[in-house]
Amino acid sequence: DVKVTQSSRYLVKRTGEKVFLECVQDMDHENMFWYRQDPGLGLRLIYFSYDVKMKEKGDIPEGYSVSREKKERFSLILESASTNQTSMYLCASSLKGAGNTIYFGEGSWLTVV
Amino acid sequence: KQEVTQIPAALSVPEGENLVLNCSFTDSAIYNLQWFRQDPGKGLTSLLLIQSSQREQTSGRLNASLDKSSGRSTLYIAASQPGDSATYLCAVRGDYKLSFGAGTTVTVRA
Numbered sequence: 001d002v003k004v005t006q007s008s009r010y011l012v013k014r015t016g017e018k019v020f021l022e023c024v025q026d027m028d029h030e031n032m033f034w035y036r037q038d039p040g041l042g043l044r045l046i047y048f049s050y051d052v053k054m055k056e057k058g059d060i061p062e063g064y065s066v067s068r069e070k071k072e073r074f075s076l077i078l079e080s081a082s083t084n085q086t087s088m089y090l091c092a093s094s095l096k097g098a099g100n101t102i103y104f105g106e107g108s109w110l111t112v113v
Numbered sequence: 114k115q116e117v118t119q120i121p122a123a124l125s126v127p128e129g130e131n132l133v134l135n136c137s138f139t140d141s142a143i144y145n146l147q148w149f150r151q152d153p154g155k156g157l158t159s160l161l162l163i164q165s166s167q168r169e170q171t172s173g174r175l176n177a178s179l180d181k182s183s184g185r186s187t188l189y190i191a192a193s194q195p196g197d198s199a200t201y202l203c204a205v206r207g208d209y210k211l212s213f214g215a216g217t218t219v220t221v222r223a
Contacts, residue, residue, distance in 0.1 A: 004156075031209065043202075043213040050209065058210070090156055098144035098206055099164055104157040 003027070004105035006091050012111045019078040021108050023091030029103075030096035032074035034058075034066065036087045037107075043090065049074055050096060081112045115140045117205055119214035127222050132190040134217045136203035141181050147211070148177055148188050149202045157202065161188070193221045 007022045025032065034046040035058075045058030047066040055066050063085060067075045074093075078085055088109055094102040116139040126132060136146070145164045149157040161177045163170045163186070169178040174191040190197055200218045204211040 006156075033211075040215075042215045043204075043211075045210055048209055056209070092157075098208055101159050101162045102147065102204075102206075102211060103159060104149070106156040107154075109154075 004091055004093050004103050006089075006105040006108045008108050009106065010109045012113060013078075013081050015082060015112060017081050017112075019081045019110065019112075021076040021078075021089055021091075021110070023074045023076070023093075023105060024072050025074075025093040025103070026072065027093070027095075027103075028071065029093035030071070031094045031100075031102075032068065033092040033102070034064075034074065034076045035090045035092065036060070037090060038087050046076065078110075081110075083112050086110060086112045115143075115205060115207055115212040117203060117212050117214040119201075119203060119217050121217060122215065123218045123220075125220040125222060126193055128193060128195060130193055130221075132188075132193050132197070132219060132221075134188040134190075134201050134203075134219070136186040136188070136214055138184045138186075138205045138212070140205075140207065141184050143181065143205045143207055145206050146177075146179055146186050147204050147206065148175075148186075149204065151200045151202060151216070153200075160201075193219075195221045195223045197221050 049068040065077045091105040094100045148160040163179045176189045200216040202216045204213045
């Protein structure tokens, strides 16, 4: 079974802190994604990576950056956390090619106070 | 921009009844459509993937149909059980990106 692991399930951070959300997948997938999910707004794509060191902006990249130094790991970075970044963050992965199933992790709940 | 709509937003049925969940999308230039299940506070579990060239896909009690030209998909869940209670999301894939609907929250009453 495909496993997408988000190491932190619940985090509470202070405004202005730098926050790292880590995601690891174990199926040698080329594509990795970061989404955020908010009530009333649904899931929105933050960033996407199709290979090591490659990244593309999604719909809402402002205030975020990403890092993909190894194929299995995709990190989301909040350079200076703000309260409007309080949300559920979901990581996902898939094989390259648009026809493949996308698999999601369990999510990371981030609260910024 | 792709818009994905799911109707109804919420559904409550007695155990044993069949469930019908609807999904519509505005741009028919898609690669595939994926149905997910989400339990409260959890991530998304993939249920079914239908490629744009397919008309339907089945897995156990689940059956999903796709009419790409009219921009519609339907998820059928036969003989519902309380364990089917969850939020069901559909998502359409254009190139690398998934566009999601807001979901249908299903409650199956024992």
